[in-house]
Amino acid sequence: MLVLTIYRLLQVTIWASNDLHETFHLPVSPLALEEIRDIQLTLTKIYPSTSNTNIWHYIWGTATFRPKDYYSYFFRDARTDPMFKHLWKSKCTMKLKVFGWLLFHDRLNTRNMLKRRHFNIGYDFDCLLCGLPIEEIVDHMIFTCDFSRTCWTKLGIQWTPFGNRLTALKLNRDSWRDPFFMEIFLTAGWSLWKEGTTNTSVELTLLLGPGFHASKMT
């Protein structure tokens, strides 16, 4: 935007200093001629500053561009669920935070999602964790699956009543008496995800003890 503004200013300066015959189809109307003369007069009073103190500022007030400032300014009125703030403020690695973001937005590649995206994964879309004929969607896989519920119970987390995943998270976080709720949720959720996709989650073993795998459910 800054470059465009300077470019247009230069354009105005150039045509204002040239002969009118080179710029316009003459004769112009008396009103247009008067406006051109006004602009020419105004431009004669403008002198480019060579002072270092004459600095362009972005609309958000700083002279240097930072993506963070851009997003903070243009999305200042955006309202998001508080769980997203807790997600990004958590002490987990970025890998787990991105996993959480995908989970919150229902963007994980569950079997249901792969089917919707027309991936060739056969005709079995059922949950691998519980082995029941229930289609693998993110809410079932992470929250309501029998296997997942058993894991969450061991961690002291209950998802009942479960309606909306963000609401369920908020209810549990509000009643959580210990620190690191979001960290525990992301770590356990990631472990369930790994277990559901590979059936050999090392993280799940570390979290819940040896031999605690979905294969034990079937």
Ligand SMILES: [Zn+2]
């Ligand atoms: Zn299941």
